Amino acid sequence: MNKPLFQLKDVVKTVHPNGGQPLNILDHVNLDIHSGDFITILGSNGAGKSTLFNAIGGNLPITSGHILLNGNDITKTSVTKRTQFxxxxxxxxxxxxxxxxxxxxxxxxxxxxxxxxxxxxxxxxxxxxxxxxxxxxxxxxxxxxxxxxxxxxxxxxxxxxxxxxxxxxxPEILLLDEHTAALDPNTSNELMALTEQTIKEQHLTCLMITHHLDDALKYGNRLLVLNQGQIEYDFSGSEKQAMTKQDLYQFFNPAN
Incomplete structure (x- = not known):
């Protein structure tokens, strides 16, 4: 396989809620993203989805670890400079x-x-x-x-x-942060169709946070499930294609 386009290496973001004990809202995250990947991301509220995007986008400085683009360390690259890619x-x-x-x-x-x-x-x-x-x-x-x-x-x-x-x-990296969540079902479906078409035609590399389980199953070649600041599952290929909504529900209701 070709070298990853984008990498997170042992990325940690630590906060101190209300001045109390330290909490890792990103907890030693490792992720290789290859050119052309279309990755859908699921996770309950507080799982770390938006924090992950803020770290990738440079909006949130990480506590430790490294972020690489084409093998080059961009961990300390500003938000403004990251808009170039x-x-x-x-x-x-x-x-x-x-x-x-x-x-x-x-x-x-x-x-x-x-x-x-x-x-x-x-x-x-x-x-x-x-x-x-x-x-x-x-x-x-x-x-x-x-x-x-x-x-x-x-x-x-x-x-x-x-x-x-x-x-x-x-762009070399496209982040879609629940970009259809505020739309009515018909408009959402139309925009998702345009999203898939654009990603395929331009061979974009994309990460998409969604709460729509149908979209998580239908779109993309990989599916990540985040939990407590960690990537708990990374499904791809036939394993992702075989998944059902019932399978996904289990990630949110593990006791059932």
């Missing part, structure tokens, strides 16, 4: 977009993610045809609202925009 879509549709900027302006901004900013012409008009095609992938009328401020969009339209912004530059 990493994108994230959050659960809240209001995050990840600039509400007073139009849809087209947000997409243009996303294309310049990780670049140095200079006072140069935006050339927005010449990009409009491309943005029209990009936003027409879902039948939610986003393509008709390129000149609309993002704050005036519906939740589904805004989350679609967030996803398009996160993938427009083909």
């Amino acid at each position: 990493l994108s994230r879509v959050f659960q809240d549709p209001k995050l990840g977009t600039a509400p007073r900027m139009t849809v087209a302006e947000n997409l243009l901004l996303a294309e310049k993610r990780g670049q140095s900013r200079f006072l140069v012409p935006r050339h927005l008009k010449r990009e409009m045809a491309k943005y029209q095609q990009l936003t027409s992938q879902l039948h939610n009328h986003l393509s008709e609202r390129l000149n609309t401020p993002t704050g005036n969009l519906s939740g589904g339209q805004r989350q679609t925009l967030s996803f398009l912004m996160a993938t427009i530059k083909k």
Whole structure:
């Protein structure tokens, strides 16, 4: 097998709740992620899912261990510099977009993610045809609202925009943090279909936190189960394909 694209090596994040005894909310996590992996992540509340994403994204400095990209240690790399190779879509549709900027302006901004900013012409008009095609992938009328401020969009339209912004530059690592959880079932299904299509077409490497057991089973080539800050299970291949919702329920109700 090829060398991992991304690695967590013995990663620990320790906190002291209310000034009390130390608690490892990430507890010696080791994870190899290979190019093209689409990893779905399950875990009960407090299992460490968001903490894991915050550590990968650089939002939360780890206590010990190492984080590597292509074999290079990025443990101390800032959040800003990580945007050069990493994108994230959050659960809240209001995050990840600039509400007073139009849809087209947000997409243009996303294309310049990780670049140095200079006072140069935006050339927005010449990009409009491309943005029209990009936003027409879902039948939610986003393509008709390129000149609309993002704050005036519906939740589904805004989350679609967030996803398009996160993938427009083909990041090396894509983090999807329950990105369909705030959407109605129909909109959620449409965005998940676009997610799978985009990941396949662009050969993206993706980690997706979800509470939808059906999505955890249907999508991705690997399934991780987190518990108390540790990766308790890592299923792939035929083992993942053979799993059922009843199997997954056992991880949340081990006594049953």
